[in-house]
Amino acid sequence: MRLRRAVAAALIILVALAAHWGGLLRPLNHALTSLRMYSEPRQPTGDVVVVDIDAKSIATIGSWPWPRRLHAELIDRLVELGASDIAFDIDFSAATNPTDDAALEAAIARAAGKITLAAFVQKQTTGADSAVAFNRPLARFAKNAWMGSVNVRQDSDGIVRQFGYGLILDGKVIPSIPSILAGGISRTGREFSIDFSIDTRAIDRISLIDVLRGTVDPQRLAGKKVIVGAQAVELRDFFNVPVAGTISGAMLQAAATETLLQGRALEPSSVWVEVAGLMLIALAVLAIGRVRWSTMVAALIAIAALTEAAAAMIQKEYAFATNTAPWHVAFATFAIAVLVSEIDIRELLQNMWRLRASNAEALLTKVVADNFAGVVVVDETGIVRAASRSASELLNLRRSLIGAAAREVLPPELMAGIDAVMAVPEFDRVSRRPSVTVLTRRDGQERAIEHVTTVSEVESVPAEGGGLRRQRVATVTFTDVTEQRAAEAQIAYMARFDALTELPNRNLVIERLEDVFASKDTAVRASAVVCLDLDGFKNVNDSLGHQTGDLLLQAVAQKATAILPHGAMVARLGGDEFAAIFSGKTASEDAVEFATRAVHKVNLPFDIAGHRILISASAGVALADARDRGPDDILKRADVALSRAKANGGNGVAIFERRMLEAVVERQKLELDLWQALEREEFEVWYQPQVELRTGRVAGVEALLRWRHPDRGLVMPGDFIPVAEAIGLIDELGQWVLETACAEVATWPADVRLAVNVSSAQFARCDMAALVASALEKGNLPASRLDLEITESVFLQPSSTLHDVLTSLRSMGVGIALDDFGTGYSSLGYLQKFPITKIKLDRQFVADLPANAGSAAIVRAVASLARELKLQLNAEGVEMVAQVAFLNAYGIDEVQGYLYGRPAPARDIIGTLEPSTEGVARLRA
Ligand code: C2E
Ligand code: CA
Ligand code: CA
Numbered sequence: 001m002r003l004r005r006a007v008a009a010a011l012i013i014l015v016a017l018a019a020h021w022g023g024l025l026r027p028l029n030h031a032l033t034s035l036r037m038y039s040e041p042r043q044p045t046g047d048v049v050v051v052d053i054d055a056k057s058i059a060t061i062g063s064w065p066w067p068r069r070l071h072a073e074l075i076d077r078l079v080e081l082g083a084s085d086i087a088f089d090i091d092f093s094a095a096t097n098p099t100d101d102a103a104l105e106a107a108i109a110r111a112a113g114k115i116t117l118a119a120f121v122q123k124q125t126t127g128a129d130s131a132v133a134f135n136r137p138l139a140r141f142a143k144n145a146w147m148g149s150v151n152v153r154q155d156s157d158g159i160v161r162q163f164g165y166g167l168i169l170d171g172k173v174i175p176s177i178p179s180i181l182a183g184g185i186s187r188t189g190r191e192f193s194i195d196f197s198i199d200t201r202a203i204d205r206i207s208l209i210d211v212l213r214g215t216v217d218p219q220r221l222a223g224k225k226v227i228v229g230a231q232a233v234e235l236r237d238f239f240n241v242p243v244a245g246t247i248s249g250a251m252l253q254a255a256a257t258e259t260l261l262q263g264r265a266l267e268p269s270s271v272w273v274e275v276a277g278l279m280l281i282a283l284a285v286l287a288i289g290r291v292r293w294s295t296m297v298a299a300l301i302a303i304a305a306l307t308e309a310a311a312a313m314i315q316k317e318y319a320f321a322t323n324t325a326p327w328h329v330a331f332a333t334f335a336i337a338v339l340v341s342e343i344d345i346r347e348l349l350q351n352m353w354r355l356r357a358s359n360a361e362a363l364l365t366k367v368v369a370d371n372f373a374g375v376v377v378v379d380e381t382g383i384v385r386a387a388s389r390s391a392s393e394l395l396n397l398r399r400s401l402i403g404a405a406a407r408e409v410l411p412p413e414l415m416a417g418i419d420a421v422m423a424v425p426e427f428d429r430v431s432r433r434p435s436v437t438v439l440t441r442r443d444g445q446e447r448a449i450e451h452v453t454t455v456s457e458v459e460s461v462p463a464e465g466g467g468l469r470r471q472r473v474a475t476v477t478f479t480d481v482t483e484q485r486a487a488e489a490q491i492a493y494m495a496r497f498d499a500l501t502e503l504p505n506r507n508l509v510i511e512r513l514e515d516v517f518a519s520k521d522t523a524v525r526a527s528a529v530v531c532l533d534l535d536g537f538k539n540v541n542d543s544l545g546h547q548t549g550d551l552l553l554q555a556v557a558q559k560a561t562a563i564l565p566h567g568a569m570v571a572r573l574g575g576d577e578f579a580a581i582f583s584g585k586t587a588s589e590d591a592v593e594f595a596t597r598a599v600h601k602v603n604l605p606f607d608i609a610g611h612r613i614l615i616s617a618s619a620g621v622a623l624a625d626a627r628d629r630g631p632d633d634i635l636k637r638a639d640v641a642l643s644r645a646k647a648n649g650g651n652g653v654a655i656f657e658r659r660m661l662e663a664v665v666e667r668q669k670l671e672l673d674l675w676q677a678l679e680r681e682e683f684e685v686w687y688q689p690q691v692e693l694r695t696g697r698v699a700g701v702e703a704l705l706r707w708r709h710p711d712r713g714l715v716m717p718g719d720f721i722p723v724a725e726a727i728g729l730i731d732e733l734g735q736w737v738l739e740t741a742c743a744e745v746a747t748w749p750a751d752v753r754l755a756v757n758v759s760s761a762q763f764a765r766c767d768m769a770a771l772v773a774s775a776l777e778k779g780n781l782p783a784s785r786l787d788l789e790i791t792e793s794v795f796l797q798p799s800s801t802l803h804d805v806l807t808s809l810r811s812m813g814v815g816i817a818l819d820d821f822g823t824g825y826s827s828l829g830y831l832q833k834f835p836i837t838k839i840k841l842d843r844q845f846v847a848d849l850p851a852n853a854g855s856a857a858i859v860r861a862v863a864s865l866a867r868e869l870k871l872q873l874n875a876e877g878v879e880m881v882a883q884v885a886f887l888n889a890y891g892i893d894e895v896q897g898y899l900y901g902r903p904a905p906a907r908d909i910i911g912t913l914e915p916s917t918e919g920v921a922r923l924r925a
Helices: 002-021 026-039 055-061 068-081 098-110 177-182 208-213 249-261 271-287 293-318 325-342 345-369 389-394 412-423 482-496 506-518 537-544 546-562 587-603 631-647 658-677 717-727 730-745 760-765 768-779 802-812 829-833 843-847 853-869 881-889 906-913 917-924
Strands: 048-053 085-088 115-126 129-135 146-149 162-164 166-169 172-175 191-193 204-207 225-230 238-241 245-248 374-379 384-387 435-440 446-460 469-480 528-535 569-574 577-582 606-608 611-613 616-623 653-655 683-692 698-709 713-715 753-757 786-790 815-821 838-841 872-875
Touching (some): 002 271, 026 325, 048 249, 068 085, 115 177, 146 172, 162 249, 225 249, 389 469, 412 435, 412 469, 506 569, 506 631, 537 611, 546 569, 546 606, 577 587, 587 616, 658 698, 683 730, 730 768, 802 815, 838 853, 843 872, 853 872
Parallel strands (some): 048 225, 085 115
Antiparallel strands (some): 238 245, 374 469, 446 469
16 A cells, blocks of 8 residues: 555656656646736836837828937937836837937937837848847947847747846847846846736836827826837737737836836746655655545645645745646646545446446336337346336236336236246256246236246346345246137137037047057957948938038937937038947947937938928948057948948948958949940940830830940949949940940931930039030931930939020930939929920839739829820830730830840840731730
């Protein structure tokens, strides 16, 4: 400490001295000295008067330089008025006209002893060498006068502060005018500082012209020391001085004279005084004990002020100009040293940090406040330090959270998160995974809030003050995910449930089955699946509309749910297909029972939207099998069983057996073969005669398709037409039959008609009118020889064009026969609505004739209907003569059946075209 002080003291002195001697302090010293002068003005003695050669004088006399006789006259006047000394600050070094010079010479002589004439040294720069020229008055003037130097020296800043006592030239002493006027002080060669505290404005100034005119109060000149000099601006004899500003040369002489007269020639301060002062300061620095820096600085300022006051006093009283600047520098240096060493740098830095921190905090506070999410920052003391507006909104708090005690404003669920993270010893171990909590807001609303609490360690200045402290803050960030959750739940629901029946859908079935399959419990794994499908649901949809169809599906779902045993699940797989899953020990029995009951329940009539709907269902049951690799396998097997149930005629249950798979494989093989059959030309058209009952003549033939397969042999249409329809081959196949038959029959006797079966599927998909027209044209068969046999199912497919197609076929001359009449829906309305030309009574009514009274009644009714509607009537499946008799009795037009001829290839049929006597004979019988 001591050492540091000593070093500081030494440094202070060194700095001050260096500055002083380096000349750096000169302006400060000048300024301080001038300031002291300025602050303590003093009056002149009044003994010195300046007679100005002013603008007024020059203007009156009219020229410059003046004739010397005017100066002579001035001397006379001044002497007359009693001036004690007259000094001329005018250059009389050159001769003018002799008369004038003589007059002046005489006047000077008259005033001998009172006159001082100006002399000055001038540096002459003539050519290369610079010589010093002494500019003195002419000898004729000088012989009766004093010679006073008027040399003025400007400081480097252009300001005149000093004045010389006199100068020595060639060994001769030439005192300055002020020295002479002040009465012979002679420290020639040296200078003194002019005391500008003497008010130069108070020195009497008289215009020269007034003296010549004699208008001056003699009092102003009597006994006075007069300095005559230029005052007019034009004469450019002006100097800048401290305090007084710009004054004329004469006035400068007057000020210097006054300085000497008043004994105020300011002695420049001695170096020793300055050094002594510095030493004193250094000692004081070493001696002073430890005080507060502020006290110290205040003391230094006080000491500096005192020093300055003392200097002012000394200057005023003793005309001693003290150079206080080095001391002030020392004080200032010391003060800075004190500030630097005494002020706690740490505190300073802390303050800076606090400022920076508060800026950063302001920014963060704003960022947090504007955050989209709910953000609440809580410090260790449980106070909310920052919060977003969203936080208040999400929690339905009407106030800002900032400053509040977190425990009082935050819901306990969020508070628990904060407590948890604050308690974790290592804060980077805190989980950052958001969690969702449903909390009840103050307004009673339940909201799902997704929140995450993080913890941060921050350095902060506690509100209560003091140093930096590491502390933890917990930040809860949360958003309201209520709507999002609801939407997600909705989507999740929609993904797993069927919107129409609200039953689980296929996805959930798969999920459930996966669970069952994954179970370790063998009892659970012993599962069973039932597939349930409505028979002919499509017809309900087509005939009663989709809305009714939907209602029916809902009703079926209800029935199925009602009979579902506990723990089982029933789902809608799509369309009219349902599935039920059973697991556990009794799974197989439960499944079979459910399937049976479901089929039975569906069989009961439904009353839906004013319709009584009769429908049946088929069910397939599959039991879990060790060979199942996943849910799909058991579902597929249940489906296979379902297919079997359907194939068995519907309205029943089939339980999966391995061999059903073979049927499926077989069906797939059949489909494959069928695709290739057309290409391989395996199809043949056979013909069955249609006989005119009245004459026994073959009126026409029905084209019936046959498939001659290399392995399968001759395949009947019943075995492949439905498959061709199902796989979409029927269009091509139908066209082939039509074209082949038309072309073939065209070569037969012109009175033989051709009937071609057309599948309903073809009507739905093809432009039948165009197809038929093209086939007729290609085959060269007149349209009037062709009948198309359609079944009632064609009317069930909603087709806006069906009527038009049939009408245009009719207009071409093609006949339309309604096949299998009596087996389908038999809405008699069709007969009127569509352009039908023939009814083909289904063979089931013919088969048990005449014994079956019911069939007989139907035949009778249909016969009379045909007659009424003027439709032709064909009876199919006539095998026995007894049947013929019955049909004949009711006036049936046309018969077809094994009795008249089985379907046969074209070459076999041609021979039968001529009515055989045998046949006719049979008819007669
Ligand atoms: P369908 O139109 O009712 O044809 C009459 C069926 O009855 C033929 O069977 C025929 O052989 C059989 N049949 C005729 N007379 C008798 C009889 O006295 N007793 C018995 N038991 N049966 C008799 P097929 O040829 O097996 O044809 C079955 C069905 O296949 C046809 O029924 C028809 O719906 C369909 N079909 C045949 N060929 C074609 C075709 O080219 N196109 C379309 N779309 N369907 C065809
Ligand atoms: Ca037919
Ligand atoms: Ca038929």
